[in-house]
Amino acid sequence: MDTDEGRRVTITAIAREAGVSVPTVSRVLNGRSDVAPETRERVEELLRQHGYRRPGNRTVHRAGLLDLVFNDLDSPWAVEIIRGVEDVGHGAGVGTVVSAIHRQPASARQWLQNLRARATDGVIFVTSHLSPPLHAQLRRLNVPVVVVDPAGVPATDVPTVGATNWAGGLAATEHLLSLGHRRIGFVAGPPHLLCSRARLDGHRAALEAAGVTVDDRLVQPGDFYHASGFAAGTALLDLDDPPTAIFAASDQMAFGVYEAIRRRSLRVPDDVSVVGFDDLPEARWASPPLTTVRQPLVEMGRLAARTALRLAQGETIDSPRVELATELVVRDSSAPPPGS
Amino acid sequence: MDTDEGRRVTITAIAREAGVSVPTVSRVLNGRSDVAPETRERVEELLRQHGYRRPGNRTVHRAGLLDLVFNDLDSPWAVEIIRGVEDVGHGAGVGTVVSAIHRQPASARQWLQNLRARATDGVIFVTSHLSPPLHAQLRRLNVPVVVVDPAGVPATDVPTVGATNWAGGLAATEHLLSLGHRRIGFVAGPPHLLCSRARLDGHRAALEAAGVTVDDRLVQPGDFYHASGFAAGTALLDLDDPPTAIFAASDQMAFGVYEAIRRRSLRVPDDVSVVGFDDLPEARWASPPLTTVRQPLVEMGRLAARTALRLAQGETIDSPRVELATELVVRDSSAPPPGS
Numbered sequence: 233m234d235t236d237e238g239r240r241v242t243i244t245a246i247a248r249e250a251g252v253s254v255p256t257v258s259r260v261l262n263g264r265s266d267v268a269p270e271t272r273e274r275v276e277e278l279l280r281q282h283g284y285r286r287p288g289n290r291t292v293h294r295a296g297l298l299d300l301v302f303n304d305l306d307s308p309w310a311v312e313i314i315r316g317v318e319d320v321g322h323g324a325g326v327g328t329v330v331s332a333i334h335r336q337p338a339s340a341r342q343w344l345q346n347l348r349a350r351a352t353d354g355v356i357f358v359t360s361h362l363s364p365p366l367h368a369q370l371r372r373l374n375v376p377v378v379v380v381d382p383a384g385v386p387a388t389d390v391p392t393v394g395a396t397n398w399a400g401g402l403a404a405t406e407h408l409l410s411l412g413h414r415r416i417g418f419v420a421g422p423p424h425l426l427c428s429r430a431r432l433d434g435h436r437a438a439l440e441a442a443g444v445t446v447d448d449r450l451v452q453p454g455d456f457y458h459a460s461g462f463a464a465g466t467a468l469l470d471l472d473d474p475p476t477a478i479f480a481a482s483d484q485m486a487f488g489v490y491e492a493i494r495r496r497s498l499r500v501p502d503d504v505s506v507v508g509f510d511d512l513p514e515a516r517w518a519s520p521p522l523t524t525v526r527q528p529l530v531e532m533g534r535l536a537a538r539t540a541l542r543l544a545q546g547e548t549i550d551s552p553r554v555e556l557a558t559e560l561v562v563r564d565s566s567a568p569p570p571g572s
Numbered sequence: 573m574d575t576d577e578g579r580r581v582t583i584t585a586i587a588r589e590a591g592v593s594v595p596t597v598s599r600v601l602n603g604r605s606d607v608a609p610e611t612r613e614r615v616e617e618l619l620r621q622h623g624y625r626r627p628g629n630r631t632v633h634r635a636g637l638l639d640l641v642f643n644d645l646d647s648p649w650a651v652e653i654i655r656g657v658e659d660v661g662h663g664a665g666v667g668t669v670v671s672a673i674h675r676q677p678a679s680a681r682q683w684l685q686n687l688r689a690r691a692t693d694g695v696i697f698v699t700s701h702l703s704p705p706l707h708a709q710l711r712r713l714n715v716p717v718v719v720v721d722p723a724g725v726p727a728t729d730v731p732t733v734g735a736t737n738w739a740g741g742l743a744a745t746e747h748l749l750s751l752g753h754r755r756i757g758f759v760a761g762p763p764h765l766l767c768s769r770a771r772l773d774g775h776r777a778a779l780e781a782a783g784v785t786v787d788d789r790l791v792q793p794g795d796f797y798h799a800s801g802f803a804a805g806t807a808l809l810d811l812d813d814p815p816t817a818i819f820a821a822s823d824q825m826a827f828g829v830y831e832a833i834r835r836r837s838l839r840v841p842d843d844v845s846v847v848g849f850d851d852l853p854e855a856r857w858a859s860p861p862l863t864t865v866r867q868p869l870v871e872m873g874r875l876a877a878r879t880a881l882r883l884a885q886g887e888t889i890d891s892p893r894v895e896l897a898t899e900l901v902v903r904d905s906s907a908p909p910p911g912s
Contacts, residue, residue, distance in 0.1 A: 296690040297637075297669070305658060306853065311651040318645060318672055322679070325686045329637070329667040332658055339662070346665045350636040458857045490859040513646070514854050517798045519830040 241282040250275050261374070272348070276372040295351040297327045298540055300533075301343065302358045305332045308484060308512050309529050313358055313380060316533020324541055326353065340366050348373070354540030356380060356533075362390070376543030378536045381427070391543070391552040393536045397427045400525035400558035401434025401481075404507045407523070407560055408477045409442045412572045413505065416444075417468040417475035419454045419461055419485045431481045431509060450475055454485050461488025469496055469504075476569035477505035483512045483524055486565075490518065501567035511561055520564035528556045581622040590615050601714070612688070616712040635691040637667050638880055640873075641683065642698045645672045648824060648852050649869050653698055653720060656873020664881055666693060680706050688713070694880030696720060696873075702730070716883030718876045721767070721867075731883070731892035733876045737767045740865035740898035741774025741821075744847045747863070747900055748817045749782045752912045753845065756784075757808040757815035759794045759801055759825045771821045771849060790815055794825050801828025809836055809844075816909035817845035823852045823864055826905075830858065841907035851901055860904035868896045 243261070247254045252271055259267050260275040267275075300317050302310055314330060321328045329352070333340040340363070347355075354376040362379055367390070370377050379392045408416050418435050421428030432451070439446050449471060452464035461480050465488060468475055480486040486508030493504050500506050500520055508515060511526035535556065539549060583601070587594045592611055599607050600615040607615075640657050642650055654670060661668045669692070673680040680703070687695075694716040702719055707730070710717050719732045748756050758775050761768030772791070779786050789811060792804035801820050805828060808815055820826040826848030833844050840846050840860055848855060851866035875896065879889060 296686065297667070299667070305651060305655045308853070311645060311654075314651075314654070314670055315645045315672070318670055322671060322682065322686070325682070325689065327637070327639070327669040327671065327686060327690060330654055330658055330670045331662060331667065332655070342662065342665070346636065346662070346667055349665065350667060484857060487857040487859065491861070494859045513648070514857070517824060517827040517854070519827065519834045519859070521831070 246275065246278050246282065250278050273372070276374065279372075279374055294326075294544070295353050296325060297329050297350070297352045298537060299329045299331065299347060299352045299355045300358065301331045301333060301355060303333060303335050305330070307358075308514065309510060309527075310358070312512070312529035313533040313536075316530040316535075317356060317537040318533075319530070320534050320537035320541070324537075326541065328537075337363075337365070344369055344373075347375075353544040354378065356536045356540055376540055378540045378543070380532055380536045389552075391539050391549050392554070393532050393539070394427070394553075394555045395527040395532065396555045396558045397430035398434040398437075400509060400527070400560075401431035401479075402438045403434075403558070403560040404479050404509065404525050405435045405438035406442075407562065408479065408505060408507060408566065409438060409444070411477075411505065411566060412568045413475075413477040414444055414569075415447070415473065415475040415477075416450065417464075417478040418451045419464040419468075419478065419480040419489065420451060421454060421456050421481040423453070428481060435479060454481065456482040456485060458484045458488045461485025462492050463488070465489035465492030466495075469493070469498075475504070477507070477566070479507045479509075481509050483508040483510040483515050483522060486522055486524065487514070487518060490565075500565050503570055505566040505569070507566055515561075515563070518565070523563045523566040524561055526559045526561050528558075532556055586615065586618050586622065590618050613712070616714065619712075619714055634884070635693050636665060637669050637690070637692045638877060639669045639671065639687060639692045639695040640698065641671045641673060641695060643673060643675050645670070647698075648854065649850060649867075650698070652852070652869035653873040653876075656870040656875075657696060657877040658873075659870070660874050660877035660881070664877075666881065668877075677703075677705070684709055684713075687715075693884040694718065696876045696880055716880055718880045718883070720872055720876045729892075731879050731889050732894070733872050733879070734767070734893075734895045735867040735872065736895045736898045737770035738774040738777075740849060740867070740900075741771035741819075742778045743774075743898070743900040744819050744849065744865050745775045745778035746782075747902065748819065748845060748847060748906065749778060749784070751817075751845065751906060752908045753815075753817040754784055754909075755787070755813065755815040755817075756790065757804075757818040758791045759804040759808075759818065759820040759829065760791060761794060761796050761821040763793070768821060775819060794821065796822040796825060798824045798828045801825025802832050803828070805829035805832030806835075809833070809838075815844070817847070817906070819847045819849075821849050823848040823850040823855050823862060826862055826864065827854070827858060830905075840905050843910055845906040845909070847906055855901075855903070858905070863903045863906040864901055866899045866901050868898075872896055 243257045247257045257275055260272050298321050318328045331343050333343050356378050358380045377390055379390050420432050452467050454460035454464050478489050480489050486506050489506050493500055508522050508524035511524045515522040515524045583594055583597045587597045600612050638661050658668045671683050673683050696718045698720045717730055719730050760772050792807050794800035794804050818829050820829050826846050829846050833840055848862050848864035851864045855862040855864045
């Protein structure tokens, strides 16, 4: 009874406690902009404290919008996620509002302010790190939040959609081992991201399972971007005993490795095999087309949108953490080592 | 006085003529969904006929949203345009709603229906062809429309933002001529698009200005996508007297040409130079990095957003057709012909 009461706290009770009128609480709930900021803060905090949920059918309040927020839109997979979210939103009669907050608190504040002025049915955050202050503010707004591709450890009450990074790392290296490679270079992602760690651990697990000694000099740091792949590829080719294959933890870094190989007048895959991770559209257009681990980015966007819409309708999500399966896509950049 | 009167037709007059109440006309104007479809159609048609414009300050009615509509989100430059529009929208406190209508009338109808249910301040269409029925429906909604990268000939009352395609075609071919190339292949875009024609005409103008005979066998058809670039590149290399350089009218086709060259065990630029058109981010990541004609896609998105917001505030656009300058970006895929 007690929890039920908690859930069913009325707008009237909130208005009384906040010392405002019932219509004012309604305006806050509906995301209207004609409420003084301090009043809004106070009401949102009380709604949060009492775990207020909109009763029954929320469709009358629907904004018809889902917010999709990136740190940066120059991420090469941004458009893939947009496609997935837009696809589900379009079918549900919901518009997809795309924003970039450029990792800047001022930009995030501006975005929140815009959001308050027009309301939204849910927010999908595409990020390796949902900052605690931003997350707290979204909680106060009482808007459902879903995180795509979380590389950190988000608060446990946020549903997340990711991919099986460890299994992907394992599959890529098993593929290179099956071709006969024994010296396999690895270009890592940023070490503070869990997904980087999982890909490296999968790579190491494959080597150890095959009885291949892990040589730490064959693991080079990277940041997922092209330039770091070029630098790491160059460093690996500079070794006295260079690898015959290089597995880069992102497609962009794999393209950087391509360029390091070309600058030596070597060829992919004749002299060095290369495997990436992501399966961006560019992987098909690369020359040679890139063997890579496919993250189902469009499907991840679709699932995040479906989850956000279910939360907006007051449904409960049974499995709030989902990892969709990665898949090795073999193209022309991987072959047996030279002389084999 | 007459035109002024025309502009100032009142809601009351529209309501009287349509046989509905004044609040019903307001609901139509504000894009609310609680109006019967036939009533909406009738009111919108009358608003249109009378050239109704919202008086003075429209900010009270602002939806805080700009709609950005693509035929397909798999266009490689979609994300570049999104970045530009989002950047301006974000600063103006306006959300960017991204949609894809997949060239399907049913999908466009669904999008229009979603739009009516939530209102918008303006629509930016990214398309080579704004279909007349869709355009007519948007006119009836009385929402400002801007078209980015028009390749057809849009209705004269629609502001458009494009790029200087002819000058870009000229600059690319002048660059190859200056390196000493005389046999230059060209991979064209779809012939029904004006931008394809302009790029080809610029290419031919450069050849003629240099006194180089135009050989029609050196012009191959394409559709801007990768596979057509591969096919055209292969056909050009199959000629008895193959070109020493190939200019592709899109970056994606240039990547297809790369692959055609690699399959012959030839090298870019040692054996064949390649120049593209677009300057997608992928042009920098290609191996070798691609010399290409830069379309200022982000800036085109920004200008379209600024134009739509100005129209939403009732401003008049003095120069409704703008072409932003293209620019040749020289990277590593172009060099003097072999043996020179």
